[in-house]
Amino acid sequence: MKNVExxxxxxxxxxxxAVDDIYLRVNQGEMITLLGPSGCGKSTTLNMIAxxxxxxxxxxxxxxxxxxxxxLSVMLPPHKRNLGMVFQSYGLWPHMTVAQNxxxxxxxxxxxxxxxxxxxxxxxxxxxxxxxxxxxxxQLSGGQQxxxxxxxxxxxxxxxxxxxxxxxxxxxxxxxxxxxxxxELQEKTGLTTIFVTHDQMEAMVMSDRIVVMQAGKIVQIGExxxxxxxxxxxxxxxxxxxxxxxxxxxLSRSDSGMRxxxxxxxxxxxxxxxxxxxxKALVSIRPQDWSADTVQPEAGTPNLIESRVExxxxxxxSYEIWTVTAGARFRIHRYGELSVSPxxxxxHWVAPERVRIIxx
Amino acid sequence: MISKALRRRVIPSGVAFxxxxxxxLIRVATILILSVLVLYPLFWMLVxxxxxxxxxMEFSLRAYERVFTSRYLPEVLWNxxxxxxxxxxxxxxxxxxxxxxxxxxxxxxxxxxxxxxxIPFITPPMLGAIAWAYLGSPNSGFINVAWSGLTGAEEALFxxxxxxxxxxxxxxYLTPYVFLFTSIAMQNMDPTLENAAAITxxxxxxxxxxxxxxxxxxxxxxxxxxxxxxxxxxxxxxxAIGSPGGIYVxxxxxxxxxxxxxxxxxxxxxxxxxxxxxxxxxxxxxLKIIGKDKSYTTVSGKTFRPKLITLGKWxxxxxxxxxxxxxxxxxxxxLVFIYGSVIRSSGLPITLDNLTLDYVIRFxxxxxxxLIWRSIRNSLVLSLGGATIAVILAALCSYYSSxxxxxxxxxxDFISLxxxxxxxxxxxxGLLWAYIRPxxxxxxxLWILLIAYTTRYIPFGVKAVSSSIIQISPDLEKAAxxxxxxxxxxxxxxxxxxxxxxLFAGWVLMFVSMMRELSASIMLYSSGRETMAVALxxxxxxxxxxxxxxxxxxxxxxxxxxxxLMRLVVKAGNPAxxx
Numbered sequence: 006m007k008n009v010e011x012x013x014x015x016x017x018x019x020x021x022x023a024v025d026d027i028y029l030r031v032n033q034g035e036m037i038t039l040l041g042p043s044g045c046g047k048s049t050t051l052n053m054i055a056x057x058x059x060x061x062x063x064x065x066x067x068x069x070x071x072x073x074x075x076x077l078s079v080m081l082p083p084h085k086r087n088l089g090m091v092f093q094s095y096g097l098w099p100h101m102t103v104a105q106n107x108x109x110x111x112x113x114x115x116x117x118x119x120x121x122x123x124x125x126x127x128x129x130x131x132x133x134x135x136x137x138x139x140x141x142x143x144q145l146s147g148g149q150q151x152x153x154x155x156x157x158x159x160x161x162x163x164x165x166x167x168x169x170x171x172x173x174x175x176x177x178x179x180x181x182x183x184x185x186x187x188x189e190l191q192e193k194t195g196l197t198t199i200f201v202t203h204d205q206m207e208a209m210v211m212s213d214r215i216v217v218m219q220a221g222k223i224v225q226i227g228e229x230x231x232x233x234x235x236x237x238x239x240x241x242x243x244x245x246x247x248x249x250x251x252x253x254x255x256l257s258r259s260d261s262g263m264r265x266x267x268x269x270x271x272x273x274x275x276x277x278x279x280x281x282x283x284x285k286a287l288v289s290i291r292p293q294d295w296s297a298d299t300v301q302p303e304a305g306t307p308n309l310i311e312s313r314v315e316x317x318x319x320x321x322x323s324y325e326i327w328t329v330t331a332g333a334r335f336r337i338h339r340y341g342e343l344s345v346s347p348x349x350x351x352x353h354w355v356a357p358e359r360v361r362i363i364x365x
Numbered sequence: 366m367i368s369k370a371l372r373r374r375v376i377p378s379g380v381a382f383x384x385x386x387x388x389x390l391i392r393v394a395t396i397l398i399l400s401v402l403v404l405y406p407l408f409w410m411l412v413x414x415x416x417x418x419x420x421x422m423e424f425s426l427r428a429y430e431r432v433f434t435s436r437y438l439p440e441v442l443w444n445x446x447x448x449x450x451x452x453x454x455x456x457x458x459x460x461x462x463x464x465x466x467x468x469x470x471x472x473x474x475x476x477x478x479x480x481x482x483x484i485p486f487i488t489p490p491m492l493g494a495i496a497w498a499y500l501g502s503p504n505s506g507f508i509n510v511a512w513s514g515l516t517g518a519e520e521a522l523f524x525x526x527x528x529x530x531x532x533x534x535x536x537x538y539l540t541p542y543v544f545l546f547t548s549i550a551m552q553n554m555d556p557t558l559e560n561a562a563a564i565t566x567x568x569x570x571x572x573x574x575x576x577x578x579x580x581x582x583x584x585x586x587x588x589x590x591x592x593x594x595x596x597x598x599x600x601x602x603x604x605a606i607g608s609p610g611g612i613y614v615x616x617x618x619x620x621x622x623x624x625x626x627x628x629x630x631x632x633x634x635x636x637x638x639x640x641x642x643x644x645x646x647x648x649x650x651x652l653k654i655i656g657k658d659k660s661y662t663t664v665s666g667k668t669f670r671p672k673l674i675t676l677g678k679w680x681x682x683x684x685x686x687x688x689x690x691x692x693x694x695x696x697x698x699x700l701v702f703i704y705g706s707v708i709r710s711s712g713l714p715i716t717l718d719n720l721t722l723d724y725v726i727r728f729x730x731x732x733x734x735x736l737i738w739r740s741i742r743n744s745l746v747l748s749l750g751g752a753t754i755a756v757i758l759a760a761l762c763s764y765y766s767s768x769x770x771x772x773x774x775x776x777x778d779f780i781s782l783x784x785x786x787x788x789x790x791x792x793x794x795g796l797l798w799a800y801i802r803p804x805x806x807x808x809x810x811l812w813i814l815l816i817a818y819t820t821r822y823i824p825f826g827v828k829a830v831s832s833s834i835i836q837i838s839p840d841l842e843k844a845a846x847x848x849x850x851x852x853x854x855x856x857x858x859x860x861x862x863x864x865x866x867x868l869f870a871g872w873v874l875m876f877v878s879m880m881r882e883l884s885a886s887i888m889l890y891s892s893g894r895e896t897m898a899v900a901l902x903x904x905x906x907x908x909x910x911x912x913x914x915x916x917x918x919x920x921x922x923x924x925x926x927x928x929x930l931m932r933l934v935v936k937a938g939n940p941a942x943x944x
Contacts, residue, residue, distance in 0.1 A: 055843070055847060056846075057843060057846075082846070082851070082852075083843070083846035083847055084845075084846045084847070084848070084849045084850050084851050084854075084855075085849075086847075087849070088847055089847065090843070090844065090847040092840040092843065092844060093840070094838050094840045095840075096838065096840035096841050096843065096844035097841075097844075098841055098844070098845075098859055098863075099863065100862045100863055109845070109848050109850070109858075110848035110849055113848060113849035113850055113854075114849060157844070157848070158847075161848070161849070167847075
């Protein structure tokens with residue numbers, strides 16, 4: 006188990022900067038997620054760490070060892086990096102049994118015989134597949150193959166574990182189960198783990214920290230809750246969860262808060278030092294942060310907006326209400342019964358601390 | 366920041382940049398060997414056409430002058446043109462319906478009809494040509510004898526030694542290429558496309574003509590072009606059927622020039638050039654069509670169960686059509702050879718008195734002619750060695766092509782495909798010029814044949830291996846590398862076992878092709894270095910019907926054993942259901 010340090014990592018594909026000068030430190034035992042849409046550079050970054058891609062600038066350290074460095078002309082081949090990796094396609098060798106798949110890396114490290122058998126058995130126990138040692142991968146289900154792939158990656162106790170979209174080939178129900186299972190396995194092994202995914206829910210559930218990437222750059226690093234609640238920009242806010250965006254203008258600013266005009270409505274929110282009075286600001290409010298009612302609430306309710314219902318969508322257990330008011334549209338999440346139909350007037354309000362100003 | 370910079374960094378020693386030296390070395394070697402194999406003879410063929418004799422370094426255009434003002438050239442051009450165009454036309458006309466019958470209708474005995482695809486694989490063109498010479502020669506041909514016996518007619522029913530005969534036999538043996546390409550395309554078509562036509566209101570027949578056939582068109586065209594190239598390339602049929610009737614085409618004319626006293630090497634080289642250019646043009650056209658094929662995206666890697674059309678009464682007509690083809694292309698020729706191997710003398714009726722095993726015994730004990738066993742031994746040595754070398758080269762070539770990118774991938778794809786467009790005769794002329802001189806004086810040895818075979822059939826091997834290599838996810842190798850295996854180790858422990866069926870299929874395909882190779886062998890063999898196909902041709906020239914028949918059957922038997930072995934191995938070597 007070692008830490009990973011990435012300094013100024015850059016990769017070109019032709020004229021395109023696939024990865025653009027990124028810096029990142031992954032702590033020992035930490036599970037960090039590279040999250041972003043396809044083409045954001047997350048997989049390229051992972052492949053550079055694994056040694057499948059050369060660097061065009063920068064360096065990568067595992068512990069105190071440099072494994073790739075453009076300036077030092079170091080490019081350790083993948084097989085000398087002592088990493089573990091779970092592939093999107095699992096990459097299980099179809100001509101070897103489960104035990105042979107897992108034992109491959111041990112054999113290469115000179116671990117043979119009884120000792121190897123023991124380690125294989127331990128790994129199989131870890132992923133709860135003891136009875137399947139002599140099966141071939143094609144005789145296992147997708148979830149089982151996934152777990153074999155995990156066991157193969159961790160059995161020789163690599164310095165770092167790399168997970169390349171390991172869940173995206175599974176169907177929806179299984180994928181949800183495996184999120185927790187993978188996280189649990191990672192915690193049990195205590196391995197420093199770098200996980201690549203485009204699925205924000207996976208990232209939320211599994212990571213200690215999330216690295217959001219866009220167009221080859223890191224746009225935000227933080228714990229899942231930070232990323233969700235204080236997105237660094239419009240891209241992060243829209244990529245992680247659903248949100249309501251509205252363009253507003255800052256009316257006043259004091260130590261206690263700001264007032265932002267949104268069409269006809271005025272919203273109170275926390276103050277930000279970086280936006281001056283009279284400037285435009287992007288406001289983000291999560292659908293579930295709204296409270297709503299059909300009757301007018303008592304006077305003095307902060308951030309009250311009166312709007313007209315456009316559409317009501319049943320989501321199974323909850324409703325989403327689409328409303329329109331002068332200058333803005335909102336999506337409001339409601340749990341439980343609220344009988345409104347299109348054309349009705351809806352009163353909805355939001356706590357000032359739930360109104361987020363996104364830097365533009 | 367400062368503390369980070371001050372921390373001691375350990376830089377591993379002996380690390381190359383970029384990584385994987387052994388891999389790069391082998392890649393360069395592969396590219397180099399392929400280039401020498403393919404380009405060296407072509408270079409010397411070109412040089413040869415400007416040189417009066419192989420050993421004298423002199424430049425002259427006299428060979429071209431002689432060839433282009435010769436009396437034979439217009440005739441050769443005309444004959445070749447008529448033969449190839451007609452063969453391509455009729456092979457397509459016969460092959461497409463046959464493919465449709467197998468892929469898309471409820472005609473019975475489809476497994477039997479599917480044998481059509483196997484005919485060229487099992488029966489070398491040499492065999493078909495000789496069999497049809499025995500069947501259709503105007504005086505003694507079995508068909509003509511039977512015809513005059515039945516009707517008392519004096520005129521022969523069918524004279525095979527004619528342009529018509531040439532086209533008929535060519536068509537019979539080249540139709541399977543169109544059949545194969547088309548039936549695969551029709552089987553892999555997404556039935557949704559046809560269902561959509563049906564929902565829109567098109568009947569089965571209209572759907573076939575407006576949807577199915579147009580979608581299969583790239584495959585049909587590329588099969589047709591392959592037939593065109595093959596009809597230019599095949600030596601055996603024009604040699605056995607055209608030449609006796611005084612009909613010469615490119616390849617037989619080139620052979621004539623070499624046979625002459627003195628042999629006209631540079632004229633042969635000069636005459637090879639236009640042939641090579643036509644073939645290259647055809648291949649280029651085929652590649653363009655295949656390239657276009659991708660835009661059709663009918664083949665998506667999914668397996669479809671195509672909808673079958675109910676033919677009703679017509680299914681028997683379809684069966685009869687397919688059956689007639691099989692009889693003419695396979696049943697009759699093999700009957701001739703079986704008859705030939707046990708009959709006392711050609712033309713005798715089949716009675717117990719007339720049957721004998723004498724020839725069989727003398728054939729296999731080697732009493733008949735030392736040529737027989739010598740040629741079998743030579744062929745086996747050449748084909749075993751050639752197929753093995755070629756499959757290794759093909760594996761490396763497909764690997765670097767499928768895993769590589771950019772210019773080296775494009776070059777490998779190109780160089781490994783080029784031999785398809787080089788007729789055996791042209792390769793032979795090039796090799797003659799290339800290996801008759803130092804540093805590689807190989808003329809008169811088996812080596813020159815080995816080089817010819819390896820070069821000619823590399824494309825087959827590459828095709829067989831790459832079709833299985835692209836099914837193997839690069840993740841499997843990457844997983845091995847991540848686990849700690851170097852490039853060679855990953856290749857041997859992960860890729861080779863998974864490729865084994867593909868490697869073996871490629872090996873068998875090349876072995877069988879090499880066993881029967883005639884177009885180049887006939888110009889490159891020397892006394893004592895005859896191969897089976899050459900021996901077959903020589904025996905036929907000597908008119909020894911029985912030994913020709915036995916030789917033909919032996920050649921087919923060896924091919925069949927090999928194909929059977931391949932099926933066994935592919936089945937046995939696949940316990941986990943890998944593919």
